[in-house]
Amino acid sequence: MKIAIIGAKGMLGRELLCLLKGAHPKVAVDAYSHHQLDITKPSHEIKKIIGNVDIIYNCAAYTKVDLAESEKDDAFKVNEYGAKMLAEVALGIDAKLVHISTDFVFDGCFDKPIDIATEPNPLSVYGLSKLAGEKKIIESGCKYLIVRTSWLYGAGGKNFVDTIYDKAKVGEDLRVVNDQIGRLTYTEDLAEALVALVDCDAKGVFHAANQGIVTWYDVAAFILDFLKSSSMLEPVLTSEYPTPAKRPSYSVLDISKTEMMIDRKMPLWQDSLTKYLQRKG
Ligand SMILES: NC(=O)c1ccc[n+]([C@@H]2O[C@H](COP(=O)([O-])OP(=O)(O)OC[C@H]3O[C@@H](n4cnc5c(N)ncnc54)[C@H](OP(=O)(O)O)[C@@H]3O)[C@@H](O)[C@H]2O)c1
Known part of the structure; x- marks a missing residue:
């Protein structure tokens, strides 16, 4: 079995590489950073780089949510055109494309997962x-698995958990939004769920995230408590903290299809966040 990981220097990509590298002697993993493989290049150029593989994990994306509002063409070039190029490659070599998407495809006007x-x-x-x-x-006709996730954090990427951790460590006071609800997701848990879904030959669209429903304020409070930080934490409304990009207010993905497929519950957000914070030291 041959696997290609695209976007391997990103937060999820590096975790997936860690998990898959050496996981099985019969599995060969090639990993490509943005520098080594640009998904906005024509598909025949991408194909020349990755060769014949069985599975392509696409962890590459334009992920600057607020900047995207003023860089629309750049965001679409990577997230739409780049995805199309990888789908063309996958179709041409009969590989499965495992693609990561987001809770931000929804408007948040819900009251249940x-x-x-x-x-x-x-x-x-x-x-x-x-x-x-x-x-x-x-639309491409390739074999695909699209997994939407939410509120991702992990080593080696810019994320909310690290931002709060750094500020709380130096006792900085914090104001954090308390009216956006969602599911936090540790990259390690997502990477494991992706591989488990592939092992089950899952096809189509899935949702994967940690168990538990939180606000950003809940997450910040948990980190402050873990660190026994002297920072003051104040809950604020989204309306008091305007950002260029509008965020969904209720972003709780229903993850039951994934849990049924992989035959286990996703880890609880508190357990995973504790593990991550302990590793940070
Ligand atoms: N982070 C979240 O909270 C979140 C939530 C839901 C879903 N997701 C999705 O989860 C996936 C992984 O996210 P992440 O947080 O790991 O993202 P990330 O840390 O920003 O990593 C994305 C990687 O893609 C690379 N990249 C950008 N443009 C590229 C191109 N044209 N060709 C090849 N590589 C390119 C980036 O390289 P450079 O840095 O060098 O540009 C970076 O290494 C993405 O699909 C994202 O949309 C993320």
């Missing part, structure tokens, strides 16, 4: 570009 069958309605350029990428893959 968001089922796979729910009609997307992105609020932001980033969300629109990721949905456009999903559509290109589905």
Whole structure:
């Protein structure tokens, strides 16, 4: 079995590489950073680089949610056109494309976990570009597994958990949004779920995230408590903290299809966050 990981220097890509490298002697893993493989190049150039593989994990994306509002073409180039190029490659070599998408394809106007069958309605350029990428893959005719996730954190990437951790360590006071609800996701748990889904030969669209429903304020409070930080933490409303990109207020993905497929519950967010914070030292 030959595997290619694209976007391997990103937060999820590096975790997936860690998990797959050396996982099985019969599995060969090639990993490509942005520098080594640009997914906005024509598909025949991408094919020349990766050769014949059985599975392509696409962890590459334009992920600057707020900047995307003013860099629409750049976001679409990577998230829509890049996804299309990888789908063309996958179709040409009969590989399965494992593609990561986002809760931001939904508008957040819900009061119960968001089922796979729910009609997307992105609020932001980033969300629109990721949905456009999903559509290109589905239309391409390639074998695909699209996994939407949310509120990702892990080693080696810019994320909310690290930001709060750094500020709390030096006792900086914090104001954190308490009216956006979602599921936090540790890259290690997501990487394991992706590989388990592939092992089960899952096809189509899935949602994967940690168990438990939180606000950003809950996550910050947990980190402060873990660190026994002297920082003051104040809950604020999204309206008091305007950002260029609009975020969904209720972003809880229904992860039951994934849990049924892999035959286990996703880890609880508190357990995974504790593990991550302990590793940070
Ligand atoms: N982070 C979250 O909270 C979150 C939530 C839901 C879904 N997701 C999705 O999860 C996936 C992984 O996210 P992440 O947080 O790991 O992202 P990340 O840390 O920003 O990594 C993305 C990687 O893609 C690379 N990249 C950008 N443009 C590229 C191109 N044209 N060709 C090849 N590589 C390119 C980046 O390289 P450079 O840095 O060198 O540009 C970076 O290494 C993405 O699909 C994202 O949309 C993320």
